[in-house]
Amino acid sequence: MKKELTDRQKSIYEFIENFVQIHGYPPTLREIGKEFEIASTFGVKRHIDALVKKGYLIVEGSASRAISLVDPAEKAEEENLNVYSIPLVGRVAAGFPILAEQNIEGKLAIDHNLFSVKPDAFALKVRGDSMINAGIVEGDVVIVSPQTNARNGEIIVAMLADEATLKRFIVKGGDYYLMPENDNYPLISVKNREDFTIIGVVKGVYRFYN
Amino acid sequence: MKKELTDRQKSIYEFIENFVQIHGYPPTLREIGKEFEIASTFGVKRHIDALVKKGYLIVEGSASRAISLVDPAEKAEEENLNVYSIPLVGRVAAGFPILAEQNIEGKLAIDHNLFSVKPDAFALKVRGDSMINAGIVEGDVVIVSPQTNARNGEIIVAMLADEATLKRFIVKGGDYYLMPENDNYPLISVKNREDFTIIGVVKGVYRFYN
DNA sequence: ATTAGAGGTGAACAAACGAGCACTATATAT
DNA sequence: ATATATAGTGCTCGTTTGTTCACCTCTAAT
Incomplete structure (x- = not known):
């Protein structure tokens, strides 16, 4: 108080x-x-x-x-409702900042008692099935806390060659990897890649059934 | 205008x-x-x-x-965030109504612009891995709209033999089945089972990473 | 008796602010 | 060709606004 x-x-x-x-x-x-x-x-x-x-x-x-x-x-x-209103990012247009107006599709209320995020968080619609083994499927919405670093094992949103991608971040023997949670996709080494940037860490997942 | x-x-x-x-x-x-x-x-x-x-x-x-x-x-x-505060049900104790105080673990704010649910919805913590193929894993929280009927293919919360369970509801040839989204579990016929009741339909899923 | 905190006065001042004017530029429609 | 509307410049002017000063009053605690 x-x-x-x-x-x-x-x-x-x-x-x-x-x-x-x-x-x-x-x-x-x-x-x-x-x-x-x-x-x-x-x-x-x-x-x-x-x-x-x-x-x-x-x-x-x-x-x-x-x-x-x-x-x-x-x-x-x-x-009694600790709620932030965060922007919902639809597609990520290459070359634009992720929160550019072009990308914003709507708003989303999140309870930050549960998702421990700050008000600068944003939500991102998931495309593709690269994280299916982690229970994240196409159409899901991930809550992302914007930060440029990540810990081993965290699921992150990253820019790789001008594309936004959702992968697990792996640190192993001084090298960094992006690991898709899907047996059909390969592990990607991002060591020494200039076109790789961490955008944020995934703090939660939403899914809607209609 | x-x-x-x-x-x-x-x-x-x-x-x-x-x-x-x-x-x-x-x-x-x-x-x-x-x-x-x-x-x-x-x-x-x-x-x-x-x-x-x-x-x-x-x-x-x-x-x-x-x-x-x-x-x-x-x-x-x-x-404006159209937000409901709904109860979060932890475990479901057999013999008690699902919303009995013993079962309530906390509160959850949901944006009903996105989850199209009424204020009588509740949230339920998922145990077990019976829905893993549908991207619902242990620890997830499902948003449930309470109702006693369901349509073919919907994911429902049901009481079966005094236990709450999360399954896909299948109608086939006049019979009703509960289908786990996990290859290791069998399809369950609930036709003519007196100890089967539909509690609600799953409208959304939450997951938190900490 | 004295100190400390909250609340208030009145005046003076520099910076910030909105208003206004005359003038220029560039379209588009008549 | 000539309005008309939109957009902008550079400047001046008078007012509003926040800041600061020394000083006053009252109440409660030491």
């Missing part, structure tokens, strides 16, 4: 929350001051500072109206 | 939308200008004016950052 707020601070926090809801942008110090009959902007500022220190607000720089609520994620928490 | 936007206007609208999403407050004219390499604030302002005239934005007075999107509610709905 967050630190305790004084009554005054709580009132001010609620006002800001409300103001953003109504207007679509945060109030200025003077607008807050007017509401609470605080003549000096400094009086207001110290409340804002306190709210920032206690973790309720974020103020970016000293720009105008640059107050933002920490809240929205937390709202869901109070309702 | 709203009036048509030019490409440029659309880009700028999307940028504002995105900015608000990320920061919690709208951008200034100069921030927009920097993004699109428009040196003069006036150039930006006219785009904003156009967007206001066409009904996409509201600008209140001439205050700083007083831009707000017209349709936050609409957008919120689109982006």
Whole structure:
């Protein structure tokens, strides 16, 4: 739980929350001051500072109206659902960053109590049957935590020769391999390959039946 | 539908939308200008004016950052995560109703935009390897829509001799069978078995890697 | 009696901001 | 040829905004 707020601070926090809801942008110090009959902007500022220190607000720089609520994620928490909305990547077009707009197909709510991922995770539709022995089949959706390194044995999403691929990452004797979980596909050595990059580690799998 | 936007206007609208999403407050004219390499604030302002005239934005007075999107509610709905919280059933104790408190192990948030299930769905941890050919392995979690009937070919959760089991439901020549997706297990005829009940149909599968 | 914390005043200031103007460029349609 | 709409530049202007200063008040704990 967050630190305790004084009554005054709580009132001010609620006002800001409300103001953003109504207007679509945060109030200025003077607008807050007017509401609470605080003549000096400094009086207001110290409340804002306190709210920032206690973790309720974020103020970016000293720009105008640059107050933002920490809240929205937390709202869901109070309702007991720890949910991120992550992008669902359909196909991966070579040459584009994986999260480029061209690639995004939709959104997906995931419960990060279960999938231990950060909000920068994304979901990826699986094509092909190279991971069938690991129980990942065509049409499945994998939850990927973006990172450029991986541990031995983890299932990863990697770029190999301008194509996104899903394989198990194997470290053996100082060499790196991509191992398909399918007896029909060969082990691939990626040692010294310039066109190989790790994009992320698979943290979970979804499948839908319709 | 709203009036048509030019490409440029659309880009700028999307940028504002995105900015608000990320920061919690709208951008200034100069921030927009920097993004699109428009040196003069006036150039930006006219785009904003156009967007206001066409009904996409509201600008209140001439205050700083007083831009707000017209349709936050609409957008919120689109982006809204339609999430149910459903119970996660660990083991199924024979003799108890499946949703008895003894069986519940936790909660799970599911996006019912993707899993087309009602709020009465529940999740079940998979034991054993009887569905391995269908890509469902030990430890997976299946999303089950409770119902007492099933169509040919659907994967179902059923009670058979006081044990919960996960099998494919097959209708063939007026008879009913439970088919394990594992070559090592036999097809089971459930025709005329009094100790057989369909509990629900599997609508999805989750898997977590840790 | 004194210290510490929360809350507030009033003024002064620099930076950031929106508004406005005259002018240019480039299409497209008349 | 000539409007018309879109898009942009470079500049000025006045206002808004956040920051900071020294100083005041009240309450609660030491």
